[in-house]
Amino acid sequence: MAYYEPITELGEAHLVQKGSTLAxxxxxxxxxxxxxxxxxxxxxxxxxxxxxxxxxxxxxxxxYRGVGVWGNTSxxxxxxxxxxxxxxxxxGHAGTLISAILFIFRQKWRTAINRFAEAxxxxxxxxxxxxxxIHVGRPWLLFWVFPLPNQMTLWPNFKSPLLWDxxxxxxxxxxxxxxxxxxxxxxxxxxxxxxxxKTRRTVYGFLALGWRGSxxxxxxxxxxxxxxxxxxxxxxLSVHSVVSMDFxxxxxxxxxxxxxxxxxxxxxxxxxxxxxxxxLLIARSVFKLHRVVLMRHLELMNKFILFTSLLVGYAYSMExxxxxxxxxxxxxxxxxxxxxxxxxxxxxxWMMVPNTLxxxxxxxxxxxxxxxxMFVVSIFVNIGMWFERFVIIVLSLNRDFLPSSWGYYRxxxxxxxxxxxxxxxxxxxxxxxxxxxxxxxxxxVKGTLPQADPHYGxxxxxxxxxxxxxxxxxxxxxxxxxx
Amino acid sequence: xxxxVTSDRKIAPTVILAEFESAGDALHAAEKVRDAGYxxxxxxxxxxxxxMDAAMGMKDSRLGWIVLACALTGLTGAFTMMHWMNxxxxxxxVGDKPPGAPQTLPSMVPILFELTILLSAxxxxxxxxxxxxxxxxxxxVFASDRFRKASIDRFFISIEAEDPKFDVKATxxxxxxxxxxxxxxxxxxxx
Numbered sequence: 001m002a003y004y005e006p007i008t009e010l011g012e013a014h015l016v017q018k019g020s021t022l023a024x025x026x027x028x029x030x031x032x033x034x035x036x037x038x039x040x041x042x043x044x045x046x047x048x049x050x051x052x053x054x055x056x057x058x059x060x061x062x063x064y065r066g067v068g069v070w071g072n073t074s075x076x077x078x079x080x081x082x083x084x085x086x087x088x089x090x091x092g093h094a095g096t097l098i099s100a101i102l103f104i105f106r107q108k109w110r111t112a113i114n115r116f117a118e119a120x121x122x123x124x125x126x127x128x129x130x131x132x133x134i135h136v137g138r139p140w141l142l143f144w145v146f147p148l149p150n151q152m153t154l155w156p157n158f159k160s161p162l163l164w165d166x167x168x169x170x171x172x173x174x175x176x177x178x179x180x181x182x183x184x185x186x187x188x189x190x191x192x193x194x195x196x197x198k199t200r201r202t203v204y205g206f207l208a209l210g211w212r213g214s215x216x217x218x219x220x221x222x223x224x225x226x227x228x229x230x231x232x233x234x235x236x237l238s239v240h241s242v243v244s245m246d247f248x249x250x251x252x253x254x255x256x257x258x259x260x261x262x263x264x265x266x267x268x269x270x271x272x273x274x275x276x277x278x279x280l281l282i283a284r285s286v287f288k289l290h291r292v293v294l295m296r297h298l299e300l301m302n303k304f305i306l307f308t309s310l311l312v313g314y315a316y317s318m319e320x321x322x323x324x325x326x327x328x329x330x331x332x333x334x335x336x337x338x339x340x341x342x343x344x345x346x347x348x349x350w351m352m353v354p355n356t357l358x359x360x361x362x363x364x365x366x367x368x369x370x371x372x373x374m375f376v377v378s379i380f381v382n383i384g385m386w387f388e389r390f391v392i393i394v395l396s397l398n399r400d401f402l403p404s405s406w407g408y409y410r411x412x413x414x415x416x417x418x419x420x421x422x423x424x425x426x427x428x429x430x431x432x433x434x435x436x437x438x439x440x441x442x443x444x445v446k447g448t449l450p451q452a453d454p455h456y457g458x459x460x461x462x463x464x465x466x467x468x469x470x471x472x473x474x475x476x477x478x479x480x481x482x483x
Numbered sequence: 484x485x486x487x488v489t490s491d492r493k494i495a496p497t498v499i500l501a502e503f504e505s506a507g508d509a510l511h512a513a514e515k516v517r518d519a520g521y522x523x524x525x526x527x528x529x530x531x532x533x534x535m536d537a538a539m540g541m542k543d544s545r546l547g548w549i550v551l552a553c554a555l556t557g558l559t560g561a562f563t564m565m566h567w568m569n570x571x572x573x574x575x576x577v578g579d580k581p582p583g584a585p586q587t588l589p590s591m592v593p594i595l596f597e598l599t600i601l602l603s604a605x606x607x608x609x610x611x612x613x614x615x616x617x618x619x620x621x622x623x624v625f626a627s628d629r630f631r632k633a634s635i636d637r638f639f640i641s642i643e644a645e646d647p648k649f650d651v652k653a654t655x656x657x658x659x660x661x662x663x664x665x666x667x668x669x670x671x672x673x674x
Contacts (some may be wrong), residue, residue, distance in 0.1 A: 023636045026635050168597050171597040178604050192633065205620065208529065213639075215614075219531075219541055220614045229608075232604075
């Protein structure tokens with residue numbers, strides 16, 4: 001997390017509004033948690049929280065009556081439940097990409113949005129994990145997925161992709177939470193040190209673990225951060241790959257595809273960036289984060305959306321091409337007929353247009369730097385990516401090998417309510433996070449300011465005298481872990 | 484450690500804090516403290532300052548070794564678990580692959596990988612906290628009100644009274660010689 005030096009020859013500028021001081025950055029971000037919540041926050045919170053109520057009612061009714069309250073029926077046994085699961089897991093991926101992969105690539109602009117995106121990851125994965133939990137029919141037996149000793153002396157089947165998924169998504173959630181908390185420690189210390197009331201000092205102080213900004217600690221902290229980023233990078237790529245194997249290892253046309261793992265990962269990052277942008281644009285205007293979240297950050301995110309849109313579009317085209325090239329009648333019936341011209345053709349259009357056509361607007365700089373345009377596009381991408389999962393899951397099932405078993409799928413009001421309910425859970429958690437935790441990583445943003453450069457204000461004078469090597473005879477702190 | 488008595492309480496210095504306005508000033512001061520041969524001292528900054536490790540004469544973090552040990556534990560633990568549960572204790576044959584045969588390995592890859600990552604992550608976080616001896620909610624530096632700025636926009640050097648070279652007067656003068664914006668002797672009641 002060394003300081004950021006823009007390459008002025010390339011037209012780069014600093015990452016935070018020019019002339020911002022360390023104290024101003026702290027005030028902007030920590031201040032949000034200290035002032036009373038704006039009216040907009042309360043409106044949003046009450047709205048979101050009422051949807052938590054809808055969620056509770058729908059899930060309560062589901063547990064009372066069973067999965068028959070959903071529209072899932074022969075031949076479509078996986079429908080909105082798994083669509084929503086895959087969609088929510090995918091949303092989370094942008095957070096890890098921003099926090100881990102961009103860190104490894106030293107993309108320092110990530111500091112403005114990484115905390116926010118990591119929070120989104122955690123809340124999205126919580127929403128995702130709800131679905132496999134509630135769709136099993138007898139949720140009180142969910143612990144059977146874990147390798148626990150039981151009276152039947154049975155163990156889980158480790159050769160099943162569904163069990164891989166338990167480990168992949170469980171690990172992903174745990175590691176994301178750990179990563180997020182590690183990033184929060186120095187900022188919690190800032191909140192502790194700024195606190196005016198005893199309650200705040202106690203609570204933030206407890207959570208900050210007694211962090212005192214010691215350089216001996218920063219040394220291990222930065223290493224921990226680097227290692228977490230390094231292991232999260234393959235992890236995030238593995239999670240949606242494993243999710244895609246739930247489908248790819250089956251023999252259903254539309255699912256049995258080797259392109260699935262990279263295709264799912266690209267789609268996950270695509271939808272995740274869209275969701276970060278939707279939520280970030282609202283938070284930026286409600287909480288006035290213009291000093292830290294610049295147009296430059298938004299534009300870079302739009303470039304990511306454009307790039308991943310092209311990847312997703314490539315995957316769609318390749319599925320079509322391979323279906324035709326394989327000369328397999330079932331593959332061709334699925335891709336060339338059932339998808340674009342079957343009973344769910346409209347879902348296919350909702351997948352193709354928002355995911356592959358609408359983001360092409362971003363080739364124009366004017367479009368990708370316009371707030372209203374990016375807000376609308378991000379919503380379209382969210383919808384389009386939901387339909388992508390719907391198309392993959394429902395359209396592959398509704399017409400399989402035997403025409404006698406073909407059918408249609410209609411969601412029930414409980415399906416809709418449960419899905420809306422997870423939005424309530426997501427936004428309730430998000431709004432609480434924005435209210436009580438620093439939503440931008442303060443210590444990381446400060447580390448990118450010009451003031452973080454040890455030569456700041458001294459540039460040019462006596463250069464070369466700095467950074468003298470330790471005088472060997474005197475030792476200094478060379479002894480490992482000296483306290 | 485020289486203690487003095489005020490009324491009926493005994494007060495002793497615990498740490499001397501020098502406060503700097505910029506990262507560069509703190510860095511250069513740290514080089515001087517290092518060269519003066521102090522052992523129990525530290526710098527406190529709102530963000531990790533580039534070059535401070537060298538300025539303090541610190542060695543590289545050992546955390547990587549802890550994480551490596553955890554990663555290997557996760558990997559071997561995952562293999563042992565899957566092999567024993569599906570290949571020994573309750574044999575589950577899928578796809579005609581004989582239990583314990585090398586052909587069962589590919590299906591183990593996802594969980595081998597996930598548990599390696601999971602244990603590495605715990606190793607990284609708990610190892611970092613362990614090496615840093617955190618959580619530690621009570622520390623002499625917290626007795627200073629000015630120290631609250633260490634997490635906001637000030638840069639501190641602390642020299643602890645435990646240090647063999649520590650001498651209230653001499654150490655304070657030494658730190659004052661580096662032109663900090665403020666020097667404070669933090670004191671604490673002793674029994």
